[in-house]
Structure formats: C-alpha cells, structure tokens
Amino acid sequence: MQLFLGIDGGGTGCRAAVADAAGVVRGRAEAGPANIASDPQGAADNILRAATAALDAAGGGQVVAAGLGLAGANAAGAADRLRGALPYRRVAVVTDAITAVKGALGTGDGIVAALGTGSVFAAQRGGTIRQIGGRGLVLGDEASGAWIGRAILSAALRATDGYAPMTPLLSALLAEAGGADGVVALSLRARPVDLAAFAPRVVQSDDPAALSVMEQARKDVIAAVSLLAGNDDLPVVFLGGLGPVFAAGMADRFRIQTAQGTALDGALMLAREAA
Amino acid sequence: MQLFLGIDGGGTGCRAAVADAAGVVRGRAEAGPANIASDPQGAADNILRAATAALDAAGGGQVVAAGLGLAGANAAGAADRLRGALPYRRVAVVTDAITAVKGALGTGDGIVAALGTGSVFAAQRGGTIRQIGGRGLVLGDEASGAWIGRAILSAALRATDGYAPMTPLLSALLAEAGGADGVVALSLRARPVDLAAFAPRVVQSDDPAALSVMEQARKDVIAAVSLLAGNDDLPVVFLGGLGPVFAAGMADRFRIQTAQGTALDGALMLAREAA
Known part of the structure; x- marks a missing residue:
C-alpha cells in the first residue's frame, strides 16, 4: 500500500x-x-x-x-x-x-493565532503563508504564556519598588517566591515553560495587575492579527492553550473559526x- | 597601624x-x-x-x-x-x-542612577538608602545597556514582520546577524553583556528606531528618578558607562551632580x- x-x-x-x-x-x-x-x-x-x-x-x-x-x-x-x-x-x-x-x-484563506508557551501568527492567502512573531521570549512571543508569566512577575517587582500599587495577586506571588529577591532568583533560572506556568493564574484572575497584563496581551494579539489581515476580512483561528482565552473576547472584532x-x-x- | x-x-x-x-x-x-x-x-x-x-x-x-x-x-x-x-x-x-x-x-542626600550593563536607582536621605530596580534583564533593568541592545534587536524583528518601517540601523543589524533567524539565534545565547554590546551604536545613532528606543529608555530613567525624588529637589548623580548619555539630556529636569x-x-x- x-x-x-x-x-x-x-x-x-x-x-x-x-x-x-x-x-x-x-x-x-x-x-x-x-x-x-x-x-x-x-x-x-x-x-x-x-x-x-x-x-x-x-x-x-x-x-x-x-x-x-x-x-x-x-x-x-x-x-x-x-x-x-x-x-x-x-x-x-x-x-x-x-x-x-x-x-x-x-487550503482556505485565513489567519492563525497560536498562543501557547510561545506565540506565532500567520496568514494563508492562495496557499501562500506569511508568518510573523514566533521569535522566542527574549525578543518577542508577545501575549504568549511565557510572556504573560514574565509580565506578572515584572509587575510584582515594580509594585515592590513603588511604581504601581501592590495587589493581592502580586503580593501572593512575591510571598510564594520568598520576596523580590526570590522572584529575581526564579527569573534567572526560568525557562519559557516555567514562566508560562504562571499564566493560568493571570488569565483567570480579576486582580488589577492581572487585568493590566491581559489588556496589553490582547492589544498585542489584535495588532498581530490586524497586521496580517490588512484590509481583508479573513477568518481567524485561535490555537494553543491560550487560544480560547483570547478568542473569547474578540468575537466582535474578528470572524473567529474553529480549526x-x-x-x-x-x-x-x-x-x-x-x- | x-x-x-x-x-x-x-x-x-x-x-x-x-x-x-x-x-x-x-x-x-x-x-x-x-x-x-x-x-x-x-x-x-x-x-x-x-x-x-x-x-x-x-x-x-x-x-x-x-x-x-x-x-x-x-x-x-x-x-x-x-x-x-x-x-x-x-x-x-x-x-x-x-x-x-x-x-x-x-553622607549627603541625593539620588544615584547607575546605568551600565544593568540598571539600578537609589535615593539616600539622612543616611538611609532606598534602592529600586537592579532586578536583572529578564524582569527589569530598564534603560540599561542590555535593555537597549535587546530593544533594538526586538525592533529589528518587528520591522521584519512589518509592524514598523525598516530603518538603516535595523537593516544593518539584521544583515550582520544573518537575517531574522540569526538575530533569534543570537538572542538565545546572549548574556546581558552581549546585548549591551549593541548599546553604543544605538546611543550614538540618529536612526529613527534608535531614537525611539532611547526615548523609551529616557522615559524609564525619568520615571525611576522621579519616583525616588517624590516632592524633594534632590541632586542626581549618573553613574555607569551610560550615565553621561542620560545625564546630558536631563540637566533641565534634574539637578545633576558629579560623583x-x-x-x-x-x-x-x-x-x-x-x-
């Protein structure tokens, strides 16, 4: 056969x-x-x-x-x-x-937003695929799980320093890590997947710091999808562990399809x- | 003795x-x-x-x-x-x-902004020192040499993706690294000091992407110093390899002292x- x-x-x-x-x-x-x-x-x-x-x-x-x-x-x-x-x-x-x-x-035209530990976005038009993002956490991976985890830990340090109010979630994360120095130590050995492990708590939280991180993440996702779409009304498929999280809030903005x-x-x- | x-x-x-x-x-x-x-x-x-x-x-x-x-x-x-x-x-x-x-x-009151490979800010009041920042590049070190280097490489990738116009400096950095994939590979093995090696070119450049990175860096420095100063008119000492770069543009805003x-x-x- x-x-x-x-x-x-x-x-x-x-x-x-x-x-x-x-x-x-x-x-x-x-x-x-x-x-x-x-x-x-x-x-x-x-x-x-x-x-x-x-x-x-x-x-x-x-x-x-x-x-x-x-x-x-x-x-x-x-x-x-x-x-x-x-x-x-x-x-x-x-x-x-x-x-x-x-x-x-x-084989259809459309856009894929893949949001897991990392993030990558792509548009398919007439069988040709254009990919953006997917560069890794050091220089990119905006709105990914690792990016969200890093952002909330960074927010915890900035709240410690007095840049922004301390919130219950940030306070809890600091306590679990053993304070700001513990967060810094964690960041030095953390792989992207370790940072992404913090994302579920951010995604599900109504803590002000979490909402702020997710607002920026949503802006980044919208920017990526809009850049790929240009003036075309292409269907958008959200993939990855965080795909449904972002898809949920964007039904009024994009024509969302399942894979x-x-x-x-x-x-x-x-x-x-x-x- | x-x-x-x-x-x-x-x-x-x-x-x-x-x-x-x-x-x-x-x-x-x-x-x-x-x-x-x-x-x-x-x-x-x-x-x-x-x-x-x-x-x-x-x-x-x-x-x-x-x-x-x-x-x-x-x-x-x-x-x-x-x-x-x-x-x-x-x-x-x-x-x-x-x-x-x-x-x-x-023993005097004042603020120190130390900007080298990393960044850290501190105020001394009546012999008591309050330090902010200095958390390392993963979660902080805003406006440091490593932060500036990372920001310009990230800008190069975002220009590649079409988020922003390609500029001569970004184009040169991409060519030297062997394209976007080369920049990603570099980012995965780069220590902060390796990223900071890009900073002098950004600091000295009038390239639009460089100016944009430095504008954000200056905002971060101003935010840190202002947070430490509160309502007090404290003298500010800029230290580190990048200290003079930031001091130069801030004489109208802060009372700058030498160390x-x-x-x-x-x-x-x-x-x-x-x-």
Missing part, C-alpha cells in the same frame, strides 16, 4: 500519522521530543521511531512522501541535515507553525503536496 | 583599598571576579587575595573593620556565608549598589561605619 507520512514534532514530543491515497489515516504513533535545532540526532531518532511505529500500526506499506512540521526547522541547516537522515524519497520539512496553519485552515484539523493533519497535507 | 578595608566586587573583578584612621588610602590592589551569589568560594578567594595584596602595599597593619560592596550580596544567605569566610572582626557586606551610592553621595567618589570609597565609608 502506498502511504503518506505526516510528522508533527516539537520540544515535548512528536506525533506521526500515515494516510492512504484517499486520505484515510491508517496508523498513528508517538515518540519523544523532536526539536531539530537543539537536538538534531535525538530528533531524527524520535521521528524515525514514531514513523516506524505508525507504519507498523497501519500494517506496513510504502512511504511515497513525508511531510514534517518541526520546531527548530527555521534554524540554518537544520532541515537539510534532517532530510539526509530520513530514508524517504520525497521529504518536505517546515516549521510546526506552517503545519499548524495548514491543519487549521486547510479544521491539527498540525498533524497539516503535515499529511504537506506530504501529499510533496508527492 | 590600624586600617580600614574596603572592597568593591562584581562579576568582572574586585578592587581593594586600605585606609588609615585619617581616611588616607595606604594601599590598593585588584583581583578576579567576586559575585558571592554565583560563585561564593571563588569570590571569597578573590576578595582575600585583593585584601592581602592591598595590606601588603600599605606595608602591613591591622584591619579594624571591613566594608564590602558586592554583586550578589542580596541573594539569600550569601552575605552571611562570606562573613564566615573572612578573618576580620567587624565585617559589613552590602550590594555594590549601596557602596556606589555611598561613594557618589558621601564625590567611587564605590570603593563607599566601601571604605562602610568599613568606618562598621568599626
């Missing part, structure tokens, strides 16, 4: 699916992390492990083409290196943002295009 | 001076880094090495009291640990920000107070 292989891989794991020529998924499997920039060899191993298991689940077959959406695929040389390590004739490698867009919108499919569906579309 | 020992220590080195009862400096010496939070043992070794050499340079004597202004002294337990490692009866350990204030203002002495002078004052 001729099969198309799709891979959706990121820093926490990778997912594989194989579909037949009719588009019916015949097998699925998962394996460990697949960030091809930070760990090329480990990523290649995990991708092959997931692919092999998905093929086994399908009862075997011949991979006509593979489509891979992977974290780190925009790092110089990473995609080429991976292609060399895979035993498939036709291999398309793109960032996981691209496969998320393809999965969410199919047609997942990033893994997008990877299967990519495989079909590569064939 | 009875001597007072002053130590000014930070991440790049530590300086020691011993002064006699009349305040005359009798010996000076330097040694390696002395951040007592990140490397307690190495810091203690370097501090003792510098102190011993300064005493030797003074022709020997008895240390009555030691005053130390050290990076990392605000980390929990760090100062106590160091005190136990030093052979002096009376030892006062504070952050290098405190000794910088004492050195710059003597009376260095952080090492402040450490000697601290030693005298500890005696």
Whole structure:
C-alpha cells in the first residue's frame, strides 16, 4: 500500500500519522521530543521511531512522501541535515507553525493565532503563508504564556519598588517566591515553560495587575492579527492553550473559526503536496 | 597601624583599598571576579587575595573593620556565608549598589542612577538608602545597556514582520546577524553583556528606531528618578558607562551632580561605619 507520512514534532514530543491515497489515516504513533535545532540526532531518532511505529500500526506499506512540521526547522541547516537522515524519497520539512496553519485552515484563506508557551501568527492567502512573531521570549512571543508569566512577575517587582500599587495577586506571588529577591532568583533560572506556568493564574484572575497584563496581551494579539489581515476580512483561528482565552473576547472584532484539523493533519497535507 | 578595608566586587573583578584612621588610602590592589551569589568560594578567594595584596602595599597593619560592596550580596544567605569566610572582626557586606551610592553621595542626600550593563536607582536621605530596580534583564533593568541592545534587536524583528518601517540601523543589524533567524539565534545565547554590546551604536545613532528606543529608555530613567525624588529637589548623580548619555539630556529636569567618589570609597565609608 502506498502511504503518506505526516510528522508533527516539537520540544515535548512528536506525533506521526500515515494516510492512504484517499486520505484515510491508517496508523498513528508517538515518540519523544523532536526539536531539530537543539537536538538534531535525538530528533531524527524520535521521528524515525514514531514513523516506524505508525507504519507498523497501519500494517506496513510504502512511504511515497513525508511531510514534517518541526520546531527548530527555521534554524540554518537544520532541515537539510534532517532530510539526509530520513530514508524517504520525497521529504518536505517546515516549521510546526506552517503545519499548524495548514491543519487549521486547510487550503482556505485565513489567519492563525497560536498562543501557547510561545506565540506565532500567520496568514494563508492562495496557499501562500506569511508568518510573523514566533521569535522566542527574549525578543518577542508577545501575549504568549511565557510572556504573560514574565509580565506578572515584572509587575510584582515594580509594585515592590513603588511604581504601581501592590495587589493581592502580586503580593501572593512575591510571598510564594520568598520576596523580590526570590522572584529575581526564579527569573534567572526560568525557562519559557516555567514562566508560562504562571499564566493560568493571570488569565483567570480579576486582580488589577492581572487585568493590566491581559489588556496589553490582547492589544498585542489584535495588532498581530490586524497586521496580517490588512484590509481583508479573513477568518481567524485561535490555537494553543491560550487560544480560547483570547478568542473569547474578540468575537466582535474578528470572524473567529474553529480549526479544521491539527498540525498533524497539516503535515499529511504537506506530504501529499510533496508527492 | 590600624586600617580600614574596603572592597568593591562584581562579576568582572574586585578592587581593594586600605585606609588609615585619617581616611588616607595606604594601599590598593585588584583581583578576579567576586559575585558571592554565583560563585561564593571563588569570590571569597578573590576578595582575600585583593585584601592581602592591598595590606601588603600599605606595608602591613591591622584591619579594624571591613566594608564590602558586592554583586550578589542580596541573594539569600550569601552575605552571611562570606562573613564566615573572612578573618576580620567587624565585617559589613552590602550590594555594590549601596557602596556606589555611598561613594557618589558621601553622607549627603541625593539620588544615584547607575546605568551600565544593568540598571539600578537609589535615593539616600539622612543616611538611609532606598534602592529600586537592579532586578536583572529578564524582569527589569530598564534603560540599561542590555535593555537597549535587546530593544533594538526586538525592533529589528518587528520591522521584519512589518509592524514598523525598516530603518538603516535595523537593516544593518539584521544583515550582520544573518537575517531574522540569526538575530533569534543570537538572542538565545546572549548574556546581558552581549546585548549591551549593541548599546553604543544605538546611543550614538540618529536612526529613527534608535531614537525611539532611547526615548523609551529616557522615559524609564525619568520615571525611576522621579519616583525616588517624590516632592524633594534632590541632586542626581549618573553613574555607569551610560550615565553621561542620560545625564546630558536631563540637566533641565534634574539637578545633576558629579560623583564625590567611587564605590570603593563607599566601601571604605562602610568599613568606618562598621568599626
């Protein structure tokens, strides 16, 4: 049987699916992390492990083409290196943002706002995808979980210094961290995912400091989506753990759609295009 | 001879001076880094090495009291640990920000704005020092060299994405880094000092993006100094590599003074107070 292989891989794991020529998924499997920039060899191993298991689940077959959406695929040389390590004739490698867009919108025009630990925004028009953001927390990732967590901790320090009133949430965060020095120590060792762990409390809170952080985050999301939309009334799909949070307040502003499919569906579309 | 020992220590080195009862400096010496939070043992070794050499340079004597202004002294337990490692009866350990204030203002009331790789602001009133900022780049350090460098790189990415016009400086920075992906890669491995290396180009530039970053930095400096001053007309001393840059544009707003002495002078004052 001729099969198309799709891979959706990121820093926490990778997912594989194989579909037949009719588009019916015949097998699925998962394996460990697949960030091809930070760990090329480990990523290649995990991708092959997931692919092999998905093929086994399908009862075997011949991979006509593979489509891979992977974290780190925009790092110089990473995609080429991976292609060399895979035993498939036709291999398309793109960032996981691209496969998320393809999965969410199919072939239709629209905008995707993906807000999880990081943030990235993309518009698809006539099959062409324009991506903005997704640069990481040091220089960007506005409105992401990590950005929200960092903003609330920074607000706690600024309230300590007297720039703004101390609020119950800020006071609680300071107490948990052991005061301002504890917050600073935490910030020095925190990865984006550690900062994002504070986001749920901010998102759900009616504390003035939390509302202020979320107001700025919403402004940043609106700016990104508006920049991509230009004068077009494109449908907007919100993805990621924080997607529903932002979608909820923007129904009057944007035409919000639910995703047609997942990033893994997008990877299967990519495989079909590569064939 | 009875001597007072002053130590000014930070991440790049530590300086020691011993002064006699009349305040005359009798010996000076330097040694390696002395951040007592990140490397307690190495810091203690370097501090003792510098102190011993300064005493030797003074022709020997008895240390009555030691005053130390050290990076990392605000980390929990760090100062106590160091005190136990030093052979002096009376030892006062504070952050290098405190000794910088004492050195710059003597015993007088005033404000210190220290703007180097990081930033910290402090007011001294009646011998009591109130410090704000100095929290590190992740959550603060507004208007510092690292903050300015990060802001201009972030602006380069935002111009790439179309949020703002591309300017000659941003275009040059992107080209040097190998494009937006190069800037992202740089940001992931950059220490604050690496980001601060971009600041001189921003400070000296009349590029629109640079002017915009510096306008925000100046606003942050004014906010910090104004918060500390309250309704008092206190003199302001600007310290650090970027101190003169900010001082230059603020003579109409603040009563600007030059520093009376260095952080090492402040450490000697601290030693005298500890005696």
